Amino acid sequence: MIARVGLLAVLAVVTLALSGCGADTFNVLEEGLQALRETNFEKAIAKFGQVIRHEPKDGSSTWLGDAYLCRGLAYARQGQYHQAIRDYDELIQLEGEHHPKSLYLVAAHNNRGWAYAGLRQYALAIRDYTIAIDKTVAREVPRWALAIALPS
Numbered sequence: 001m002i003a004r005v006g007l008l009a010v011l012a013v014v015t016l017a018l019s020g021c022g023a024d025t026f027n028v029l030e031e032g033l034q035a036l037r038e039t040n041f042e043k044a045i046a047k048f049g050q051v052i053r054h055e056p057k058d059g060s061s062t063w064l065g066d067a068y069l070c071r072g073l074a075y076a077r078q079g080q081y082h083q084a085i086r087d088y089d090e091l092i093q094l095e096g097e098h099h100p101k102s103l104y105l106v107a108a109h110n111n112r113g114w115a116y117a118g119l120r121q122y123a124l125a126i127r128d129y130t131i132a133i134d135k136t137v138a139r140e141v142p143r144w145a146l147a148i149a150l151p152s
Contacts (some may be wrong), residue, residue, distance in 0.1 A: 044074040059098025081115040088112035
């Protein structure tokens with residue numbers, strides 16, 4: 001259930017961003033998304049990695065955030081939480097420098113919270129969920145995630 005909510009949130013953000021990208025990048029991202037939907041995580045990681053390697057890191061790429069977000073999700077779905085956290089860290093750094101009000105920041109903090117929760121590092125998960133809540137108006141998903149991480 002948790003993974004499904006995360007996947008739906010990522011796919012919603014990516015779908016919005018794909019409308020502005022070039023045909024080649026669109027095709028590679030679409031192949032990665034299809035692989036993610038089919039739970040072919042290795043192929044998804046490879047496709048999103050291809051976009052990450054070829055896109056500028058200066059804030060001018062409108063789809064670099066999608067690639068980091070989706071590759072992080074693919075890693076997390078495989079239980080490779082440390083790799084997922086590295087992708088979310090990179091996305092948070094890039095977006096924070098170039099687009100401090102980006103929805104990618106919300107998604108990256110939320111998803112990094114899920115990865116920390118997967119590692120049972122609940123204090124770090126709570127920190128990220130709280131940041132995600134503070135950065136968004138649509139607070140339902142991060143608040144729901146925070147409620148799960150808090151001790152009962």
